[in-house]
Amino acid sequence: MKRKAPKEKYVQPSRVGRKAVTTYLPPETFERLSILSELTGLSLEKLMSKSVKMIFKYHRLPRTLR
Known part of the structure; x- marks a missing residue:
């Protein structure tokens, strides 16, 4: 019996x-973050x-290592 290749x-x-x-x-904290999201119109993902x-800026580090 042939096995199917796993789908990506x-x-x-x-x-x-x-x-x-x-x-x-x-x-x-989550509630306040949700309120901030509503006030700014930014998603939680964007705020995070x-x-x-x-x-990174506070610690004077670049965002990437490249």
């Missing part, structure tokens, strides 16, 4: 070449991306 997993184009990061926040950039 579909990846959304916006996620190609990116890695996911998961964090657990206290409910109050901006905060990571700010952390």
Whole structure:
């Protein structure tokens, strides 16, 4: 019996070449982050991306190693 080659997993184009990061926040912090998202019109993903950039800038590190 022939085995079928595994199908490649579909990846959304916006996620190609990116890695996911998961964090657990206290409910109050998550609520405030959600409110900030509504106030600014930015998604939680965009807010988290901006905060990571700010952390690198604060520590005077480049965003990439290249």
